[in-house]
Amino acid sequence: MPRHAALTSLTVALVFLFTLCAANTHTRVKFENNAYSDLVVAIHPDVPEDLEIIDRIKSIVTDASEYLHITTRQRAYFGGVSILVPETWQDRPEYESATWETYDTSDVRIAEPNPEFDHNPYVRTFSGCGEKGEYMHLTPGFILDQVPLGSTEVLWGPSGRVFIHEWGHLRYGVFDEYGIPAEGYPNFYFNENGRITVTGCKINTRGYSSNYRTGGRCSMDSATGLPDSECQFFPYLNQGGSGHGSVMYMQFLDAVDHFCDDSDGDHKHNADAPNKQNRVCDGRSTWDVVTSTEDFKAPDGTQINTARAVASTEPTFRVVKARKPRYVLVFDISGSMDSIDDVSINTPRRSLLHQTVYKLVREGIPYGSHVGMVKFDQWATRLLDLTEIVTEEDRQEIADAVPNEANGATCIGCGLMEALEVLSMNGADPAGGIVIILSDGGENAGLSPNLTVATQHAVAAGVTVHSVTYSSSADQRMEEVAASTHGRAFFYSGAANSNSLEEGLREAVRVQNSAAARASSSLQLYSNAVKLEVGQTFNATVLLDSSVGENTEFSFGWTAESGVDWAVTSPSGTVYTNSSVQVFYNHQAKIATLKLQGKAQAGSWLIHVANPAPSAQRVVLTVNSRPSAAEPPITANAWLSNSDLQVWPPKAVVYAEVTQGLSPIVGAHVMATVQGPDNQQNSYILQLRDDGAGADLTRNDGTYSAYFTQFTGVGRYSVSAAVTNPDGQAQLKTSVAGSAAPFQDPSKAPTSTTSYQPVESFERQSAAGVFQLLDYKSEDGFPPSRITDLEVVKVSYTDRTVLLRWTAPGDDYDQGQASQYDMRMSRDTKSLRAGFDRAAPVNGSMVTSGSLTNPVPAGSHEYIQVLVPLTDDKTIVFAVTALDDNGNTGGNSNFVSVTFDYQDSYGEGSDSGSGLSAATIGAIVGGVLGAALIIGASIVIAVKISGSKTRIREIRITPRDNMGADLPPYSGPQGKMDMTAHA
Numbered sequence: 001m002p003r004h005a006a007l008t009s010l011t012v013a014l015v016f017l018f019t020l021c022a023a024n025t026h027t028r029v030k031f032e033n034n035a036y037s038d039l040v041v042a043i044h045p046d047v048p049e050d051l052e053i054i055d056r057i058k059s060i061v062t063d064a065s066e067y068l069h070i071t072t073r074q075r076a077y078f079g080g081v082s083i084l085v086p087e088t089w090q091d092r093p094e095y096e097s098a099t100w101e102t103y104d105t106s107d108v109r110i111a112e113p114n115p116e117f118d119h120n121p122y123v124r125t126f127s128g129c130g131e132k133g134e135y136m137h138l139t140p141g142f143i144l145d146q147v148p149l150g151s152t153e154v155l156w157g158p159s160g161r162v163f164i165h166e167w168g169h170l171r172y173g174v175f176d177e178y179g180i181p182a183e184g185y186p187n188f189y190f191n192e193n194g195r196i197t198v199t200g201c202k203i204n205t206r207g208y209s210s211n212y213r214t215g216g217r218c219s220m221d222s223a224t225g226l227p228d229s230e231c232q233f234f235p236y237l238n239q240g241g242s243g244h245g246s247v248m249y250m251q252f253l254d255a256v257d258h259f260c261d262d263s264d265g266d267h268k269h270n271a272d273a274p275n276k277q278n279r280v281c282d283g284r285s286t287w288d289v290v291t292s293t294e295d296f297k298a299p300d301g302t303q304i305n306t307a308r309a310v311a312s313t314e315p316t317f318r319v320v321k322a323r324k325p326r327y328v329l330v331f332d333i334s335g336s337m338d339s340i341d342d343v344s345i346n347t348p349r350r351s352l353l354h355q356t357v358y359k360l361v362r363e364g365i366p367y368g369s370h371v372g373m374v375k376f377d378q379w380a381t382r383l384l385d386l387t388e389i390v391t392e393e394d395r396q397e398i399a400d401a402v403p404n405e406a407n408g409a410t411c412i413g414c415g416l417m418e419a420l421e422v423l424s425m426n427g428a429d430p431a432g433g434i435v436i437i438l439s440d441g442g443e444n445a446g447l448s449p450n451l452t453v454a455t456q457h458a459v460a461a462g463v464t465v466h467s468v469t470y471s472s473s474a475d476q477r478m479e480e481v482a483a484s485t486h487g488r489a490f491f492y493s494g495a496a497n498s499n500s501l502e503e504g505l506r507e508a509v510r511v512q513n514s515a516a517a518r519a520s521s522s523l524q525l526y527s528n529a530v531k532l533e534v535g536q537t538f539n540a541t542v543l544l545d546s547s548v549g550e551n552t553e554f555s556f557g558w559t560a561e562s563g564v565d566w567a568v569t570s571p572s573g574t575v576y577t578n579s580s581v582q583v584f585y586n587h588q589a590k591i592a593t594l595k596l597q598g599k600a601q602a603g604s605w606l607i608h609v610a611n612p613a614p615s616a617q618r619v620v621l622t623v624n625s626r627p628s629a630a631e632p633p634i635t636a637n638a639w640l641s642n643s644d645l646q647v648w649p650p651k652a653v654v655y656a657e658v659t660q661g662l663s664p665i666v667g668a669h670v671m672a673t674v675q676g677p678d679n680q681q682n683s684y685i686l687q688l689r690d691d692g693a694g695a696d697l698t699r700n701d702g703t704y705s706a707y708f709t710q711f712t713g714v715g716r717y718s719v720s721a722a723v724t725n726p727d728g729q730a731q732l733k734t735s736v737a738g739s740a741a742p743f744q745d746p747s748k749a750p751t752s753t754t755s756y757q758p759v760e761s762f763e764r765q766s767a768a769g770v771f772q773l774l775d776y777k778s779e780d781g782f783p784p785s786r787i788t789d790l791e792v793v794k795v796s797y798t799d800r801t802v803l804l805r806w807t808a809p810g811d812d813y814d815q816g817q818a819s820q821y822d823m824r825m826s827r828d829t830k831s832l833r834a835g836f837d838r839a840a841p842v843n844g845s846m847v848t849s850g851s852l853t854n855p856v857p858a859g860s861h862e863y864i865q866v867l868v869p870l871t872d873d874k875t876i877v878f879a880v881t882a883l884d885d886n887g888n889t890g891g892n893s894n895f896v897s898v899t900f901d902y903q904d905s906y907g908e909g910s911d912s913g914s915g916l917s918a919a920t921i922g923a924i925v926g927g928v929l930g931a932a933l934i935i936g937a938s939i940v941i942a943v944k945i946s947g948s949k950t951r952i953r954e955i956r957i958t959p960r961d962n963m964g965a966d967l968p969p970y971s972g973p974q975g976k977m978d979m980t981a982h983a
């Protein structure tokens with residue numbers, strides 16, 4: 001592979017990394033004239049009514065605004081904030097009615113503790129450097145200063161400062177600069193002089209290190225040569241005028257008044273520390289990342305919010321009360337809706353649409369919702385004003401309004417404008433209304449108002465539009481209208497064996513349910529469409545777990561006049577058929593639904609269908625069930641990084657979050673199905689992983705991710721995810737995190753007690769949406785992912801070997817298998833960072849175990865043992881990059897440092913300073929090491945230590961020490977202690 005090719009693609013890959021589009025599409029926070037407005041702080045319906053919470057939110061956000069203005073050097077503050085009070089609280093005259101504000105789209109959520117974080121503030125995030133996080137979670141205990149551990153000010157410092165630390169994660173995509181050992185970011189590392197150094201932002205924060213339990217000197221971890229996990233750095237709260245530090249490091253220190261930056265002053269960023277900021281952002285300072293976001297920079301690179309003094313940084317607050325969702329369903333009835341996508345099934349699009357929407361209204365829209373309906377061809381017609389679903393009769397009235405017709409041209413904009421009218425009736429504010437618009441064709445030219453114009457109106461009105469395209473020839477702007485209104489986009493190709501039309505519509509309704517409605521609405525366990533030839537049968541097994549089971553619905557849809565024969569058998573053998581009393585049947589829509597009242601038996605249910613018709617037909621099977629009262633249900637939600645892929649090569653990520661309540665479920669089997677643009681049977685199966693590599697930001701946080709790279713041409717690709725627990729590997733992760741937020745006094749932090757509970761068998765289904773690819777080239781545009789989890793597993797002192805580990809990327813991002821690795825070493829990180837290609841290569845003769853030329857498949861662990869040819873005890877730094885068969889590379893990995901130097905203990909009460917080091921004795925290793933992550937290696941070493949009874953200064957290499965060959969690839973979460981988010 002020519003060297004220059006690698007260099008070029010390295011540059012390309014880095015550019016990608018920095019231009020990823022924001023994954024969080026729901027926030028409506030605006031930034032104008034240095035002020036953030038439309039920030040929503042929402043209180044969860046389960047939080048008991050307490051007006052003090054509202055007052056405290058106001059005071060914390062007011063303090064935060066002032067601190068934000070200081071730390072951004074007068075470039076930003078909070079101007080306007082809405083506080084959303086739940087439906088469960090009493091009405092009060094001072095509450096306005098919520099319009100666009102909802103709990104599920106809010107930026108800051110006040111909710112009972114997540115067991116994983118207890119009362120520690122954190123931000124839920126799943127995407128990379130510089131990208132927005134999902135939301136900030138604060139508990140009522142934190143807001144009210146009623147945390148059992150002690151006062152919030154003593155624990156984390158002033159709450160306004162904590163809020164801005166979290167805001168850094170949420171808005172700017174910057175990460176923690178302190179160590180998080182449980183997540184693989186150690187508290188200490190070896191600097192380039194071989195000295196033990198505290199993981200932080202700047203070098204000279206003053207304090208001392210000691211064992212937080214005993215208060216004495218720290219003892220050393222023989223596997224790493226670094227202080228053990230009980231060793232903590234205790235900063236002096238009074239830094240004596242220096243030690244300014246960073247908002248993302250120790251926000252509680254009085255002197256912290258800025259983010260770390262690239263100047264040579266008091267805030268100088270330390271790119272060498274093995275923290276999450278450096279790993280995810282490739283050594284960039286937090287201020288560099290903050291000022292590169294769209295809030296601070298125009299697309300042409302000019303700064304758009306220059307420093308500005310303001311009279312007051314105090315925000316204005318509105319208190320609004322949540323209301324039920326308003327949906328307007330908008331359907332294309334143009335002539336093309338008469339098309340038949342599969343002649344052997346002989347059913348026009350309009351009939352499949354009618355069947356699907358009829359079923360959606362009968363089963364999928366929660367009680368209390370308001371629903372209106374519009375149809376359009378070359379103009380729009382209102383079918384139904386907003387109607388509240390209170391009774392079964394209301395449902396039937398709405399279902400009866402669903403059109404089944406096709407004629408005329410296509411004016412999508414006309415349909416959208418009419419929907420805005422429906423939401424504005426009787427002088428109502430349309431803001432917060434939800435339009436679900438379906439179309440199968442391109443908009444005809446010359447009709448008015450067109451989709452471009454109507455989209456601008458929808459944006460101005462604050463309405464969310466979810467788009468559903470039916471067939472690949474649907475208008476290209478359908479994804480754009482969704483993206484620009486904070487909506488989601490879905491696609492159905494017309495393939496008989498896909499049910500993505502129904503899945504997309506259901507998801508569009510579900511995603512914007514109010515928090516209260518969502519808690520009681522049904523979950524999709526199973527969804528499938530099959531084409532049955534004459535006389536053909538189909539059987540499926542559906543697992544009903546005990547977290548659901550209330551009001552379970554088994555639904556069947558068909559296309560032939562003579563219907564379908566079906567039977568449902570319960571785990572204990574009860575058989576239900578069309579003649580059972582619990583069946584809702586509609587011949588016109590061609591659907592039948594078996595509705596089981598109360599809690600259905602947990603276990604395997606058998607579904608059987610047979611085609612009695614004299615022709616082939618399409619049969620749709622779905623199973624939905626509601627939570628059983630006792631516990632929160634297991635849920636799965638899938639989504640995409642971006643639906644509108646304009647440039648080749650695209651960065652297309654599929655995500656799925658699997659949780660029970662707020663606790664993540666790890667080790668589940670998550671498979672995405674991607675259906676290509678043609679309505680052939682082409683589909684791709686993609687395994688989503690929760691391994692903290694490639695597209696996945698954090699290991700074991702319950703968010704599973706993967707890149708989709710198998711595009712075959714321009715067009716639409718529909719994606720859905722199925723989650724199962726086939727081999728019983730899935731586990732519910734509940735724990736109190738060691739330090740989700742940096743504690744002023746680390747000895748106050750609860751001890752990390754991550755626990756895993758087995759999860760019963762379950763299955764869930766979720767529509768992720770559509771990728772619309774607008775540009776395609778047949779060249780290989782996808783480099784292997786950047787490696788971000790390079791770690792030192794073990795150093796053997798006498799043999800001078802270092803065992804390194806990382807998660808293998810693929811040929812294309814995190815898919816497939818790379819061709820080879822390029823590993824380099826250097827005396828310091830600076831020269832590696834400045835010129836990876838000029839650093840000394842680790843060549844094959846230095847590799848004593850593993851292979852740099854024969855990578856394992858993406859997602860597996862790579863182990864390479866390197867014999868270091870240098871004989872001194874100075875620091876050696878390693879980095880690695882993967883190459884694919886076309887020489888594309890993902891850029892250099894994070895760095896790890898090693899020394900062959902040893903010391904007995906570290907720190908203890910004395911004024912050690914974070915950059916000072918104690919005496920060194922013997923031989924030792926350092927580097928980026930998550931001891932907890934490497935349970936196999938640690939065990940071997942622990943055995944050796946206890947066997948030798950004395951502190952090991954030299955570990956002799958024996959064949960058994962060579963663990964590269966026999967360590968199994970990661971196969972489950974046991975022994976891992978990672979965190980979902982960062983504080």
Ligand SMILES: *[C@@H]1O[C@H](CO)[C@@H](O)[C@H](O)[C@H]1NC(C)=O
Binds near residue numbers: 446450451
């Ligand atoms: C949409 O309508 C506007 C206003 O009539 C017009 O300027 C614009 O060119 C139209 N766009 C398209 C794509 O037809």
Ligand SMILES: *[C@@H]1O[C@H](CO)[C@@H](O)[C@H](O)[C@H]1NC(C)=O
Binds near residue numbers: 562563564579
């Ligand atoms: C199913 O039952 C309904 C009435 O409950 C009946 O009208 C219909 O003909 C039955 N369909 C089949 C295929 O047996």
